[in-house]
Amino acid sequence: MRLLFRHDDCVTANAFYSDRVSGETPRTLQTLPAATADGLLELVMTRLAGNWLAEEFPERCPDSDKSHIFATNVDAFADRAKALIPKLQIPLLRNRGDVADDTIFDLIELAGRFVALPSEGANHAYYSHHALTFDRHAGAKQYCNDVNEILARGGAAFEMQGELTIAHIGPAELREALSALNPDTGDIELDKLIENGRQLVASRQSSERLAGIQALWGALERLKTVEVPGKNQKNVSAEALLAHIGSASLRDAVRTDLNAVTALGNTFRVRHHETHIAELPEDAYDYFTGRVVTVLHILLSQSRRLVDQSEPSNNSPW
DSSP states (O other): OOOOSOGGGGSOOOOSHHHHHHOOOOOOBSSOOHHHHHHHHHHHHHHHHTTTTTTTSEEEOSOTTOOOEEEEOHHHHHHHHHHHOTTOOSSGGGGTTTOOHHHHHHHHHHHHTTOOEEEEEEEEGGGTEEEEEEEHHHHHHHHHHHHHHHHHHTTBSEEEOTTSOEEEOOOHHHHHHHHTOOBOOSOHHHHHHHHHHHHHTTOSSHHHHHHHHHHHHHHHHHHTTSSSOSTTOHHHHHHHHHTTOOOHHHHHHHHHHHHHHHHHHHHBTTTOOOTTSBOOOGGGHHHHHHHHHHHHHHHHHHTTOBOOTTSOOSOOOO
16 A cells, blocks of 8 residues: 555654653553544544545535535445445444444544545535535545544554554564564565564554564574575574674573574464464564564674665565
8 A cells, every 4th residue: 555654744742741741651452442442433423524535425516517526425435434344334423332443443444545634615605615625645644643643542552554554563662673674684585574574563453463473483483594504404504693693692692582482482373383382362462573573683683684774664564
């Protein structure tokens, strides 16, 4: 999907007194609080009533000489929403408290496809309305900020991105680590695993986040084999990889972490899927992601397999 603006342009500033004095609400909630869900639904209805969706769903002036847009065809939007989001009940006011988070996010993203800031133009006195013009960029940016303000104030671990899609966000430290994980390993498949994992762990779908963790773990296992390719050479190759770390003390610490992360992946259903393997708890996804990303980053950076960080990258899901 096309990026409408930079992610930094879609991040809400500390606009409330409590944020400035006490700090922002931690973004840790994996489900939407009731007030947050209601606020997001209300935002869509407000934008609908305010003609922010009229460019795509227009009511046109009946005067054949003035076929300008003057309002929103709410029924047309409702028909599109029902077709694309089957679980959504119309009208939205009847949904309060009954709408699943995924359904709300689908609606937020659907409205985001079409929001455009309306401005009143010439007055058509006979019908008592104004011709409307629209600014897609300004409307999309404001809508993104409004969505993110509601999510942030509610402490939800989700955020609308610059392409107006909802993504899961982990702790700030994890987001920074993932943003810095830009591989340039010389191994196409390894780079694909890392990039795929980075994108998937930012998904709002828990199944995709798990797939992202598994991809990153797969990347770590493949990275262990790149120095000395060949069957039964994994341990030798891993030691050659660690040898890029100049400090012996740091090398020993990273080796310990590498072994611990490998054991973690063997204990939980990340690398293996036998019936006796423990399921990975959903509320621990960020923890597992952080563990594997930390080891990946130190090994890639020490072996000079990361993109030059002085060159800006547009690949980060954050």
